[in-house]
Amino acid sequence: MTTTLWGRTSSINVRKVMLALNEVQLPHERIDAGMHHGVVTGAEFMRKNPNAMIPLLEDGGVVLWESNVIVRYLCESYSADLYPADRATRYEAEKWMDWQQTTLNQASRPGFVQLIRLPPEQRDDAVVERSWQETHKCFGILEALFASRPFAAGDRYSMADIPLALEMQRWLGVPWRRTFRPHLQGWWERVLARPAAKGVLDLPLA
Numbered sequence: 001m002t003t004t005l006w007g008r009t010s011s012i013n014v015r016k017v018m019l020a021l022n023e024v025q026l027p028h029e030r031i032d033a034g035m036h037h038g039v040v041t042g043a044e045f046m047r048k049n050p051n052a053m054i055p056l057l058e059d060g061g062v063v064l065w066e067s068n069v070i071v072r073y074l075c076e077s078y079s080a081d082l083y084p085a086d087r088a089t090r091y092e093a094e095k096w097m098d099w100q101q102t103t104l105n106q107a108s109r110p111g112f113v114q115l116i117r118l119p120p121e122q123r124d125d126a127v128v129e130r131s132w133q134e135t136h137k138c139f140g141i142l143e144a145l146f147a148s149r150p151f152a153a154g155d156r157y158s159m160a161d162i163p164l165a166l167e168m169q170r171w172l173g174v175p176w177r178r179t180f181r182p183h184l185q186g187w188w189e190r191v192l193a194r195p196a197a198k199g200v201l202d203l204p205l206a
Contacts, residue, residue, distance in 0.1 A: 003028035006045065007054035008037055010206035012105070012166045013067035014055045019162050020071045022196035024078035068097045068163055075159040082159050093153035093160035096145075100163040107134035108170055115174050116205050132176050139171060139184060146183035150190065157194065165191045165201060173205035 005028055007014030021028055033039035034054040041052050049056045049065040057070045064070050075082035084090040111131030114123045152160035168188050
């Protein structure tokens with residue numbers, strides 16, 4: 001069975017899937033797609049994802065888009081350790097994964113785009129400041145979370161930590177002011193110590 005991931009490595013959503021693939025140790029092929037790589041508006045790709053967006057995963061007969069769904073699928077399919085068996089723990093993980101997508105990512109993305117992807121003359125300081133304020137608040141929520149437990153869903157690393165790790169990578173890579181948060185830093189060091197982090201969480205932002 002062949003597993004293929006379509007997406008460029010500069011995408012936070014593609015990196016989530018890359019990290020998940022590393023965690024479950026699933027052999028796969030990755031094909032550059034999106035932005036200057038093109039591919040996403042081609043007929044073959046559009047048949048698989050009519051949204052013309054990355055990431056796209058094909059795993060045998062399973063074709064999926066939406067990054068956090070792909071992470072869930074990979075963890076459930078290939079790693080009992082990462083997909084919580086206990087119902088309450090599983091939904092705790094689901095909660096933080098949805099929060100990453102609907103709240104934290106919505107806060108962090110505008111500042112990231114302004115400061116990493118746009119030239120200085122095109123930046124809007126008001127957008128950057130608003131993004132910083134909202135993201136700073138979100139990371140305060142995570143600081144409180146990790147003061148109470150070592151990982152997002154409880155005592156063990158799980159699928160919930162994967163999308164949050166990519167947000168942390170973004171937070172540290174964007175040149176804006178940060179407050180030291182010891183519990184968040186401790187969680188980040190535990191995540192970085194995992195072998196799967198190599199080749200994903202050490203990539204520069206782009």
